[in-house]
Amino acid sequence: MIEKFSAKGSADLWLASSIDALEISEFEDIKFEPGKNEVSGKKDGELTIRVSPESQNSAILTLDSESEKNIEIYKKSVVQALTNLINGPEENIYIRLNSPVGDFVNEEDIQYQLEPPQTDELEENENIEEEVPEPNKKETINSESFVTAKEVEQQEITPWYKTNWFSLLICVLCPPLGIYLLWKYKIFYEKDRKIFTVFFGIYTILWAWLIFIILIPGLTRGFTTEKVDENGNQTEQINAYWTQESVSNFMGQMPGLINEYDNLYINGELGSPTGNETALNIYNQVQTLCDSVINVSELSADNAALPIQQKVNETAELFKLAIQDGTNSLNSGDINAINNSVTSWNTAENSFYSINYIYDNAVQTAVDEDSTDSSEN
Numbered sequence: 001m002i003e004k005f006s007a008k009g010s011a012d013l014w015l016a017s018s019i020d021a022l023e024i025s026e027f028e029d030i031k032f033e034p035g036k037n038e039v040s041g042k043k044d045g046e047l048t049i050r051v052s053p054e055s056q057n058s059a060i061l062t063l064d065s066e067s068e069k070n071i072e073i074y075k076k077s078v079v080q081a082l083t084n085l086i087n088g089p090e091e092n093i094y095i096r097l098n099s100p101v102g103d104f105v106n107e108e109d110i111q112y113q114l115e116p117p118q119t120d121e122l123e124e125n126e127n128i129e130e131e132v133p134e135p136n137k138k139e140t141i142n143s144e145s146f147v148t149a150k151e152v153e154q155q156e157i158t159p160w161y162k163t164n165w166f167s168l169l170i171c172v173l174c175p176p177l178g179i180y181l182l183w184k185y186k187i188f189y190e191k192d193r194k195i196f197t198v199f200f201g202i203y204t205i206l207w208a209w210l211i212f213i214i215l216i217p218g219l220t221r222g223f224t225t226e227k228v229d230e231n232g233n234q235t236e237q238i239n240a241y242w243t244q245e246s247v248s249n250f251m252g253q254m255p256g257l258i259n260e261y262d263n264l265y266i267n268g269e270l271g272s273p274t275g276n277e278t279a280l281n282i283y284n285q286v287q288t289l290c291d292s293v294i295n296v297s298e299l300s301a302d303n304a305a306l307p308i309q310q311k312v313n314e315t316a317e318l319f320k321l322a323i324q325d326g327t328n329s330l331n332s333g334d335i336n337a338i339n340n341s342v343t344s345w346n347t348a349e350n351s352f353y354s355i356n357y358i359y360d361n362a363v364q365t366a367v368d369e370d371s372t373d374s375s376e377n
Contacts, residue, residue: 003063003071011037011051011059013085018049018074020081025073026190044069164188171196175204234304241305242362246292247312251359253289257282258349270338276330283323290316311355318348 007014015032018039022030027041040048047065054060063071160166162185171178179200182193241247261282269275294316299306322344329337 001065001068001071005061005063006054006058007061008058009082010057011053013082014051014059014061015039017078017081017085018051020084021074021077022047024077024080024189026186043067043073047071047074049074161185162187168196171200171203175200175207179204237299237304238308239362241299241303241309242359244296246296250289250293250312250316251356254286254352255356257286257289258352261345262349265342270330270342271333271335279326279330283326286319287323290319308355308358311351315348315351315355318344318351322348 015037019030019032022039022041025043027043027047030039030041032039037051038048039051040046045065045067047063047067047070050062050064052060052062063074065071161181164187167178167181167185167187169178170181179197181187182196187193188196242251261279264270264275264279264282267275270279294313296309299309322341325337325341325344329341
């Protein structure tokens, strides 16, 4: 399709701004042919812009493309390009034409652009009233350069969520979303977007680390004896459970028995008469401790120590199962059975040490509180 427009501004101004418009819209294979006053590029198909002078301060624009979308993209981008050129020094127009897209312009083309109009050209336009520009006055191009209402509507002010300042603000507050907006709405030139993406990519790592260290205390707090309500009742309930004789005996004596059994296995004594006798003795002591702690009255549902009691009882049941496997394996003398019983023992052992640190913390806290009370007295 082909569209023609009569637009205010010199042909050179429109050629230079058309090159910028294609670059802003990320067209590819951009070419400038000075001899034809023609700029072209490819996006969704090829777009060609031909500019012919209408008067000293107006030009005829011919937009030729198989894609209507290309033409609409150009109309939106050229207003920004015009504004950039007009607000800068007038020499920028000729500088832009001098080398707009690499080596497409040679020295002869530059001379062609900078040479004053020839006498023949003036004679051809003698019927056109000459407009004498005022000194130091810049040309003014606005959205009315396109004369149809549709074009004016398309040149409305950029929505706030597509502005540079908003995108950068989001990059600071939420870098992943900000980077997405930069590319979604094509904020800045592509080269600048790549720089911002690298910068805010590094910033994202620091940002994520900061969020992580803020949230991680709440995620790792988990199971602890520091569950204290306003009156301190929860701490008292937990301490009361730990200080029961059966529980304190279980938590206090099990580490020594576990180490003694582990040494038997490490030293290869399991399976020997002496080692078996020692192992059975350890089994008996552990069995007694486990039965005793399991027989502690079950706490009420609203008691803060109930989860701890459930974990301790679960550990005791695992030890009882390991003892049963161990006793059977020692009686049979089967090496494979002995190894399997050691695996059961290790499972119970791991469960024990998962609660042992809670017990140690409770004991240490109680010691610290006693020391504090003594110093105050």
